[in-house]
Amino acid sequence: MLGTNTTTPSRRGRPRINLESARDFVKRLQAGFPTETPEQIAERYVSHVREVNVFDDAQQEIYCLDPLREWILATIGAKSPTSKPKLSPEAAERRLAARAKVLKTVGERVEERIEKLAEIRLLEYATTYGKPLGRCTGAECRRLGRHYGAFFTEIGKRLKPSEHVEEHMSELELQAIARVHYLVGPDAGKR
Numbered sequence: 001m002l003g004t005n006t007t008t009p010s011r012r013g014r015p016r017i018n019l020e021s022a023r024d025f026v027k028r029l030q031a032g033f034p035t036e037t038p039e040q041i042a043e044r045y046v047s048h049v050r051e052v053n054v055f056d057d058a059q060q061e062i063y064c065l066d067p068l069r070e071w072i073l074a075t076i077g078a079k080s081p082t083s084k085p086k087l088s089p090e091a092a093e094r095r096l097a098a099r100a101k102v103l104k105t106v107g108e109r110v111e112e113r114i115e116k117l118a119e120i121r122l123l124e125y126a127t128t129y130g131k132p133l134g135r136c137t138g139a140e141c142r143r144l145g146r147h148y149g150a151f152f153t154e155i156g157k158r159l160k161p162s163e164h165v166e167e168h169m170s171e172l173e174l175q176a177i178a179r180v181h182y183l184v185g186p187d188a189g190k191r
Contacts, residue, residue: 026075042072120184122174123166133174134166141165151181 020028029041036044046065055061087095123134127144136144138159145153154177159168178184 023075026072030076038073038076041076042069045069045072120178121171122178122184123171134164136165137161138163138165149181151178151183154181 026041026045029044030036033041033044046069049065049068050061055064123132125133127133127136127140128148129136129140129144133141133155138156139161141152141159142156142161145151145156155165155169155174159165165174175184179187182188182190
């Protein structure tokens with residue numbers, strides 16, 4: 001069918017074998033059969049490999065030829081079900097701008113939601129120790145919990161005695177704990 005090697009004379013008069021690369025062979029197939037689809041070119045390539053190789057086991061043939069077929073299709077740009085069409089630079093730029101706009105909108109909505117949830121800034125909440133809750137340590141939160149309730153005890157459980165609240169917990173975490181203990185939110189004080 002199609003040979004893969006050619007000979008040229010060397011300086012010493014002995015023939016030199018030039019081996020053709022797989023990409024060059026695919027290009028030669030495409031040039032020889034310009035109207036065929038990438039799938040048909042891949043089948044021609046695979047059938048050539050089958051003609052010149054003997055596989056002892058059908059499973060080994062599948063292991064060898066299926067990846068080869070996929071490589072050929074990827075090399076010559078066949079559209080596979082999972083491949084995405086390439087975008088023009090303008091379309092790619094528009095897509096990036098649209099994505100940035102969506103991310104900005106989502107970010108603003110998240111910030112608005114946090115603002116609604118965080119009517120009281122718990123990290124800035126002044127404790128009886130005279131300092132903001134965010135600067136309190138785990139040990140101080142446990143002591144506050146003995147006197148003022150489970151909210152402070154829960155915070156103390158999540159921290160080591162020497163760790164500060166603001167370094168290990170976010171405002172949202174504190175808001176969630178406060179909501180569970182009915183200190184903030186629509187059900188505040190109904191417990």
